[in-house]
Each structure stands twice: as structure tokens, then as C-alpha cells.
Amino acid sequence: MRKIIHIDMDAFFASVEQRDNPDLRGKPVAVGGGGPRGVVASASYEARKYGVRSAMSGGMARRLCPDLIFVKSHFEVYRSVSNQIRGIFLDYTDLVEPLSLDEAYLDVTENRINLPSATLIAQEIRKRIETETGLTASAGVSFNKFLAKIASDINKPNGIKVITPEEAIPFLEQLAVEKFHGVGKVTARKMHNHGIYTGNDLKQRSEADLVRLFGKAGRYYFRIVRADDNREVNPHRIRKSIGAERTFNEDVSDPEVMKSKLTDLAEGIFSYMEKNQNFGRTVTIKFKSPDFKLLTRSRSFASEIRNLDELIRIVQELLDQHVEEAPVVRLLGVTMSNLEKENEAEGGVQLELDFPEERSDDFLNEE
Incomplete structure (x- = not known):
């Protein structure tokens, strides 16, 4: 039986900002954009x-908390602290599976300090995290992830x-x-509609019934409510996709401006792929309209896209083909998937690159 720890930093981005700026301590703080187009990336517990x-x-957050203090993100600081924390984890076990900058699984069934x-x-x-970083973390301990x-x-x-078991x-x-x-x-609401409110309610349903209601995920629900999870802690997860997006301060309706913004995003994604020598075969562009309707359109290829000009051409062609479906946008995004290293290890993570120049939220999500 495995011994698994899940460590989750408390309000990580906001806590780092409060640590580094004493004037923010004890106050409601949000990392991100406070304007009407801004998005909260992290909120302190006071907020x-x-x-x-x-x-x-950001607009909703201000309505809920008029005294809310918005601060710009400092992702290089967050990454540095995250690496420091992961260094602490590795003092105890090699089996560390980071899920994001602020959380990870550790398998300590066998560990470096021989503590049972x-x-x-x-x-x-x-x-140690609190002593060495000045931040707090919460932990879950059990026999599976x-x-x-x-x-x-x-x-x-x-x-x-x-x-315990x-x-x-x-x-x-x-x-x-x-x-x-x-x-x-959404799934919780659907479960409620079928009279499933607790794990006990879920446990009364057969696997076939759950598959009928929720598709393949039904098998997952059938297992987890019985504490059946045999996934190993995987320290070598491979990225499943690389994505970048921008929310604009003002709606964009000019297709040429859209092309320029998508080109910037494509260049950032290609730079990441080139640096990591991990190219993809599927290109997806994302549109979000002023009324928050989301539209995605994709194109897949037989081989990986290894040329920046080719990627830009594909992104712009996708825009030309579908711009009439979203003639006015508040957000544009580009994602590369079917990455060549994706199948080299089980599992996967998604990375969204940070593009702060025009984003009012400066949001980075690494999962």
C-alpha cells in the first residue's frame, strides 16, 4: 500500500505578494487585473x-470586496519559489509529481530519511516550507492520489x-x-438532477448506469467512490498541449488586428516548442466573444509543425476561414497539441504561457 502526500500551497501567488510587501499583509489582495476585463489569478484568504x-x-471581485487590492503578477518570483519548494520535496523522495507551480504529489512509501x-x-x-520560504502549505495524506x-x-x-484505509x-x-x-x-448539477448528492448516493449506482449518464467518466466515478485509484506518482509527466491566450482591454473586430495578435501568440508558442524540442501536430485557435461565448477551431497534420512561418500561416488561415463565426472578440488564443513527446510517458499536463503585454489579468496556468 502506497503512502502518498499531496502538498498544496495556500493562496500561493497572493501569499508571495503579501510576504514580499508587508503593507499587504492582513488585507484582501488579488493578483491579476482589476479592470472590467481583468481576471483574478489568486486571492488572499482575507479576500x-x-x-x-x-x-x-476583476469587476465582480471589486463588487464583492470594494477594498480589494489588486497587484500585478510576478511570475518569475513565483517560479523561483516553486523551484525552492520542489527542492525541499526532493530531499525526501525522487517520486515528486508537480501538478502546477503550487502543488505536487509525493510518494514517500520509501523515502530518503527512512521515516515510516x-x-x-x-x-x-x-x-520546512514555512521556515525556508515564509509561506504556508496544506497537506493531504492517504494511500492513493x-x-x-x-x-x-x-x-x-x-x-x-x-x-487512513x-x-x-x-x-x-x-x-x-x-x-x-x-x-x-456542471457535472455536480447533473448529478443533483439525478438525485446524487453524496458519495453514498453515487455508490448506489451501477457502473453501467454511471456510464450511461456521464460517458467514460462514469467508470472513473464508479471507482473513486470506492477509493479505487491505482495511479502511480509520475515524476516524468509529459505536456499534452501548449497554449497561450490574450484578453483585450477593448473588443477587437478588425481581422488584420486579430491576425497580428494571433501571430504574437504563435511566436511565443513556437519559441517554447523549439526550446524544448517538442513540436505538435494539431493547431487550435480560440475566440471568445464579448458575451463570453467560446469558439474553437482546429486543424491536424500528419507530421509535427517545425517551422514558425508555417505555424503562422496555419493560424492565419484558420482565422480567415472562421472569422465570420466570431466577428468581434474579447479574447484570442492559440494551442498546440498532439505533441511528439506526449506518448513517451503516461499522463500529461497542459501549459498556458504568460503573455502580459495586453492581458489585463497576466494569468499563467500550468497544470
């Missing part, structure tokens, strides 16, 4: 008391939760389905 959350529009208790290791790691992930959220901030099933049976990792808001 969360008012309902401010990440991915919320995963709980004691998690406590020591949290103490699914339970450890859920547990880390139970006693946030700056807490720890352990779910004996506790797992009773814990999951009483848990609200929206608390299950992998069940989003």
Missing part, C-alpha cells in the same frame, strides 16, 4: 472571505488531513459530490 476566487472577473510515517514527513515538509488530493483541501489554510469509505460516503476531485460544477 476569499468576501467570495473572491481565482478565475473571477507519511504524516510525520508531511508535517516536517510543511514546517485521489484521496490525498481531496484531503489537502479539508483543513486549508495551513492544515493537514490524513485519510479504514476511514476512506466512510469519508467518501458522506462527502458531497462537488467535493470529489474531477467533478466540476
